[in-house]
Amino acid sequence: MSIVRVALDIPLHTLFDYTVDEPVVVGQRVIVPFRHRSMVGLVIECEDTTSVSLTRIKPVSRVLHDIAPISDSLLKIMKFCSDYYHYPIGQSVMSALPASLRGDKPIPIKSVPNYRLRADIPSFETVSSRKVVARRLLEKLALHSCTRDQLNRLSTSASAQLNWLIKEGWVEEFDSPVQRQSIHTFSCAHKLTGEQKLAVDGVTKSSGFHCFLLHGITGSGKTEVYVHLMDEVLHRGGQILLLVPEINLTPQLEGYFLSRFPDTALVSLHSGMSDNARFQNWQRAQTGVAQIILGTRSSVFTELPQLALIIVDEEHDSSFKQQDGLRYSARDVAIFRANGAGIPIVLGSATPSFESYHNAKTGRYSLLTLTGRAQIEARLPEIKCIQIKQTVMHEGISVVLLHDIERCLARGEQSLLFINRRGYAPVMMCRECGWLSDCKHCAGKMVLHLKEKRLRCHHCGYQLRMPTVCPGCAHPELHPVGSGTQRVESILQSRFPDARILRVDRDSTRNKRAWQKMRDQIHANEVDILVGTQMLAKGHDFPALTLVGVLDPDGALYSGDFRAAEKLFAQLMQVAGRAGRSDKPGTVLIQTEFPDHPLFRFLQNHDFDGWAALQLAERRMAGFPPFAFQVILRAEGMSESEVYAYLNQARQAACELKYPVDILGVVPATLARRANHIRAQLLIQADTRRDLQQFLHAWQPHLDSIAMQKLRCSLDIDPLEF
Ligand code: ADP
Ligand code: ZN
Ligand code: ZN
Secondary structure, X not given: OEEXXXXXXXXXXXXXXXXXXXXXXXXXXXXXXXXXXXXXXXEEEEXXXXXXXXXXXXXXXXXXXXOOOOOHHHXXXXXXXXXXXXXXXXXXXXXXXXXXXXXXXXXXXXXXXXXXXXXXXXXXXXXXXXXXXXXXXXXXXXXOOEEHHHHHOOOOOHHHHHHHHHHOOOEEEXXXXXXXXXXXXXXXXXXXXXXXXXXXXXXXXXXXXXEEXXXXXXXXXHHHHHHHHHHHHHHOOOEEEEEOOOHHHHHHHHHHHHHHOOOOOEEEEOOOOOHHHHHHHHXXXXXXXXXXXXXXXXXXXXXXXXXXXXXXXXXXXXXXXXXXXXXXXXXXXXXXXXXXXXXXXXXXXXXXXXXXXHHHHOOOOEEEEEOOOOOOOOOOOEEEEEEHHHOOEEOOEEHHHHHHHXXXXXXXXXXXXXXXXOOOEOEEEOOOXXXXXXXXXXXXXXXXXXXXXXEEOOOXXXXXXXXXXXXXXXXXXXXXXXXXXXXXXXXXXXXXXXXXXXXXXXXXXXXXXXXXXXXXHHHOOXXXXXXXXXXXXXXXXXXOEEEEEEOOOHHHOOOOOOOHHHHHHHHHHHHHHHOOOOOOOOEEEEEEOOOOOHHHHHHHOOOHHHHHHHHHHHHHHHOOOXXXXXXXXXXXXXXXXXXXXXXXXXXXXXXXXXXXXXXXXXXXXXXXXXXXXXXXXXXXEEOOHHHHHHHHHHHHHHXXXXXXXXXXXXXXXXXXXX
16 A cells, blocks of 8 residues: 555645555546545655554545556646746646546547558559549558548548548558657748748757747748748657647648648647547647647647647737636746756747847847848838827728728728727716716726627626616716727728728627638638727738728826736737738828827837837836746735735735845735725735745745635736736
């Protein structure tokens, strides 16, 4: 009999001891009794002794053998997360596993069938030449065995033809437990530019762990650099993890990479997939069958025995940071992972985060730059500001912009209006009594969704029918204030009744296939004007788009969040990058009250370096990241006094510890009330990561001792939101 120490999904900073009388190894899943239920856990340590009394210790109910044990290297990453993000070990481990592995039953493992030619078949010539697809399948299978997925890539009728070939005795199915593709084909579409080649060589010639920042303007061909790096790794039989910020981008990227590596086993991992599909792909990565893993944030925890390269695309994107539970940054965990595995990692972006940029400038990372657009014809767009106080405005859209849209329509080209707010109007107002559409559960306003005739709170989801008279004074007229995507859409529709207008935001793309369909429409030139939020800004290539209008960006210029301007610059750079990507030049018009703001000046010159230098100098003066390391302790609860009492006690304990950290005051959160919960926070910062971590380790036991059942509390290390 031996003792195992097990990680369980329990909010305590400890492992749980059990006895077991069969052989068990670290990394195996076990079912154990806990309180009055049965739970799945992961064995973290195997011991001969325990400090728990043997009369109280319970036996493991069942050891699961369905999948190979979790590897030491992945366990190390999970432990790092628990330690660095100060999140309970069991919860860290469990949130890093695919959902299918968190259930308390073994999962049936299905192997993916392979297909091969049967022995002694006659010449392919005997298959009718009219069966074009069947013949292509045979030719492919003559090279190597394939999965159905791989064959499906050849034609939409591949599956039916495969069934026919099986029926006719040409092809047979067989189970192969682990079969890696030995053939590797690469379709080299472009000759690399000089800069691209330098970047590729920089990475391939490095050895061991090395972090690279690939800073390339939009359209400079970063993807091409990735593809060449992947090619090199695939030749060596290594696996590649490619992290991307958006689920929406994965189908498009998947198609793209498959077109470049037609014989490669590529799997996607993202939250839009069913648990089962996701697990199947995870397992293909674990068994080494999958060679390229394309995934969002959580795929950084995929088991990858042959991992040889990590790429983080759009590394600045805030969706790499998880905002609840284990609040990890997938980019930072990826760097830790690359370090542990002794492999290179490439962070790519047109607008790197100031953290990464600073690290590259100070030599901790190697900087690779692409300064020109890859296609010679593609020029950078011209960016102009429109001072809204000095032009005639038509319902929030300047006539200058309207004229340009009109000309664009006449030329048969696309235009895009970018406004980062969905709904019709952000608030409704009564001009008689000053009533505003406050959410009764939150400190925010209810947004008008005119089509649905509803007021909706975007913070808590609370909804009301749109009032017909003022709820305050019964005045019969209420006014929408400001604009969201819906309103811009309807203004444009009445101004350009013949134009085909498409709105792209979270409301219009809620339906699973909606966005895919919209993208096809845009590419087929079935759309004249696009109205959308940041969803439209990221990574999409719309060749016919030549005009971008930006409405209402000013909120971020003087925001209390010191990262707001950084984010705005990145977003505008990205939307601007959508314009004029092929041979037609693009124009960007920004409507603002502050055309002289440095952000717009640097943007107009496409000068990220200048902008970053200015911002970093300001951050240094103010003592903000990347020159300081931060943690936020957040608390929320129904009772204001309890929330503040908890945070004040925590603050008191922090002060008494006397560590070299700056302890700021307890303040209300940006949204001080959400869904009837009062929210407040405490910010602490230090000059070095190490100081902050040492302090946190000392502080944690105090936080545990003052924890209150009724409060929801969390530590957010390296927070991105305030
Ligand atoms: P980024 O990801 O940096 O915005 P992309 O990788 O999408 O840029 O490349 C922009 C365009 O340039 C794509 O259409 C791509 O096919 C093309 N391209 C990339 N590299 C080259 C090259 N070396 N020569 C010619 N065209 C290229
Ligand atoms: Zn609300
Ligand atoms: Zn009123």
